[in-house]
Amino acid sequence: MPDKLRVVNCLRELRQEYNLTQEKLAEDLEVTRHTIIALEVGRYVPSIELALRIATYFERPLESIFWLQLGEGQVLPTVKKPQ
Amino acid sequence: MDARINQTTLFYRYCLWSHLFTAQMALLLTRMIRLITYLLPPYARRRCDLLILYLTIFANMIVRPRYVAIWYDWRVWLRSLVDVGVTCMMQLWGVYYLNQLPTEGNVVIWLLINLIVFFILNGLVLITMVFASFPIVSDDLYREPRDEFQKAVINEASGNTLRVVAVILVVMLTLYFFFPSLRINAPLHISILLFFARISYLVILTRLRWQSVIEQNELEQLEQGMSFNTEDLQGSR
Numbered sequence: 001m002p003d004k005l006r007v008v009n010c011l012r013e014l015r016q017e018y019n020l021t022q023e024k025l026a027e028d029l030e031v032t033r034h035t036i037i038a039l040e041v042g043r044y045v046p047s048i049e050l051a052l053r054i055a056t057y058f059e060r061p062l063e064s065i066f067w068l069q070l071g072e073g074q075v076l077p078t079v080k081k082p083q
Numbered sequence: 084m085d086a087r088i089n090q091t092t093l094f095y096r097y098c099l100w101s102h103l104f105t106a107q108m109a110l111l112l113t114r115m116i117r118l119i120t121y122l123l124p125p126y127a128r129r130r131c132d133l134l135i136l137y138l139t140i141f142a143n144m145i146v147r148p149r150y151v152a153i154w155y156d157w158r159v160w161l162r163s164l165v166d167v168g169v170t171c172m173m174q175l176w177g178v179y180y181l182n183q184l185p186t187e188g189n190v191v192i193w194l195l196i197n198l199i200v201f202f203i204l205n206g207l208v209l210i211t212m213v214f215a216s217f218p219i220v221s222d223d224l225y226r227e228p229r230d231e232f233q234k235a236v237i238n239e240a241s242g243n244t245l246r247v248v249a250v251i252l253v254v255m256l257t258l259y260f261f262f263p264s265l266r267i268n269a270p271l272h273i274s275i276l277l278f279f280a281r282i283s284y285l286v287i288l289t290r291l292r293w294q295s296v297i298e299q300n301e302l303e304q305l306e307q308g309m310s311f312n313t314e315d316l317q318g319s320r
Contacts, residue, residue, distance in 0.1 A: 035232035044232050 008069045012040040014058055029053055251276055 015025055015036075022040075026033045031050065038044035046054070046066075055062040255276070259266050 031230040032233060035230050038232050044235065047231050050231060 005068055005070050006042070007045045007066055008042060009039060009066045011036070011054065011065065014060070014065065015040075018058070029057060248276060 015022070022033045022036045026036045029036075029050070035044065035046075035050075039046060051062060051066055055065055058065065255272055265272075
């Protein structure tokens with residue numbers, strides 16, 4: 001069975017780096033703590049709006065927080081460009 | 084790193100969830116009573132219909148405790164009115180097919196009485212909750228509007244339930260088409276359908292909620308482990 005492409009993130013590590021609790025981060029991003037939990041465990045892919053807000057909040061490029069991963073370890077830094 | 088959870092908030096959160104669960108069970112109870120009434124004689128069934136209606140009103144107000152915080156929102160009242168309206172329509176269906184008039188005589192007066200009781204009961208419940216200082220804490224159950232993840236969860240639960248209901252409904256309508264004699268028991272069939280739909284919705288929501296709790300516990304354990312590593316790193320810098 002072919003590997004499935006999925007969106008992964010380093011939100012938990014980023015939050016740890018800034019010494020933020022899930023509740024504080026959720027409050028600042030105007031979402032619930034359940035959303036932060038779901039994002040950190042990879043169970044939920046945020047909308048573009050939320051992803052951009054997260055990137056703006058941490059002052060990091062979006063692709064440094066969210067990226068595509070194929071299977072268990074193969075990271076896709078780029079995607080195929082249309083012909 | 085401070086990963087502690089406010090114990091008071093946690094306490095209220097689980098109280099509210101058990102409260103919500105109780106309310107859902109209350110709604111299930113009304114469905115079960117509805118099913119049982121079909122086994123009763125007609126005169127007893129009419130009395131049970133009113134009891135079911137009032138139980139439905141009360142249970143609906145408990146199911147949505149967060150609405151207590153926004154009792155001034157017209158959409159809350161509209162939603163409850165729709166729920167009650169559906170219940171009334173089902174009762175009228177039973178009246179039409181069973182060829183029995185409500186004990187109050189005129190159907191219109193019967194409907195008006197039910198609407199008046201609906202507003203009185205809803206008003207009493209809301210006033211009681213508001214002035215009894217119902218524990219409205221800063222919890223996701225009370226936040227409006229829901230964020231995108233909650234909406235996704237609710238949509239997933241609702242979508243799954245609706246798909247099941249739609250399939251069963253198609254089967255029911257097909258059977259009604261080919262077997263007209265089955266139509267007289269349509270309220271019973273719909274009651275059974277709604278009963279299992281509510282069970283399905285409750286199970287899905289509970290599973291999603293419990294999954295969230297488990298993930299949160301796992302994350303906390305992981306963070307406690309990582310906090311020691313972070314302190315070690317800071318000490319070495």
